[in-house]
Amino acid sequence: MNPNAPSYSATTSDVNVRMMEVQVSTSREAEVNRPENTKRSYASKQKEYKDWCDEAFSSIPLKNRYTVYGDKLHLFLKDCVVNRTHRRDTGKTIKSVKAFVETDVEPTDIFLQRALPLVARKLADMQNADSRFRRKVLREFGVLHQKIDDLVSGRIPLWSLQEDGGERGRARSTEVQALPVPANNSGPISQLPDIPVRYRMSREYMVDNSVSEETAVKLAEENRRRRQRTLNFLSKNSTQIFQ
DSSP: OOTTSOOOOSSHHHHHHHHHHHHHHHHHHHHHHSOHHHHHHHHHHHHHHHHHHHHHOTTSOHHHHTOOOHHHHHHHHHHHTTTOBOTTOOSOBOOSHHHHHHTSSOHHHHHHHHHHHHHHHHHHHHHHHHHHHHHHHHHHHHHHHHHHHHHHHTSSOGGGGSTTTTHHHHTSOOSOOOOOOOSOOOSOGGGSOOOOOOEEOTTOOEEOTTSOHHHHHHHHHHHHHHHHHHHHHHHHHHHHHOO
16 A cells, blocks of 8 residues: 555545545536636537536535536436437437437538538439430431431432442442443344343332333332331330430
8 A cells, every 4th residue: 555645534424425536626626627618619518517416416415416427327317318319410319328429510511511422423324324325315216317307308318228238239330331232233223232221219229121110010009118117116215315
């Protein structure tokens, strides 16, 4: 034991009294030396604590009524703080004394403040990607619409839309073949050889005399059906395609 330690009375009451006096003097000294801004910050909490002490410890002398020690503080927190709604009115309640100490600043608010810029950046990236996809779709449909319009109006031949790129079709000449003229053409025109001539049509469909009438009728019917299907498709989906 420390030989310089003061000797106390053997009675427990004297020890308790001296302990309470030291606690009171320490609290008063801390209150006097506390900065003004800290005093203002603690004022509402101290008032709540003193009101609780006046009600719970009315029989204790005023000098020692507001002394703060462990058990008394926990009792105050249990009676007045636990299950209280958060100051930020989030609908949550404080479930324990430890939670009250650890949630002086609401962690959820801090998390949201940090997450909001990331969420905004993610939404912007998604909107940019959606805009790029939309422009690409509109561009593709624009090209398709132009091809269909050219096909229906006769500006391009049907074989140009084939899967092989019209290689077989391009192998066929679309130019008008000139009639062969003999070296000595002094004879009448009626005596020229009867050679079938291929004409260049307005839609670049080539017809020669070797195509039978039945085949020509079938081709015309097929072209008519394709044109009707194309027009029906455009009339039903024009709003979505060219919006």
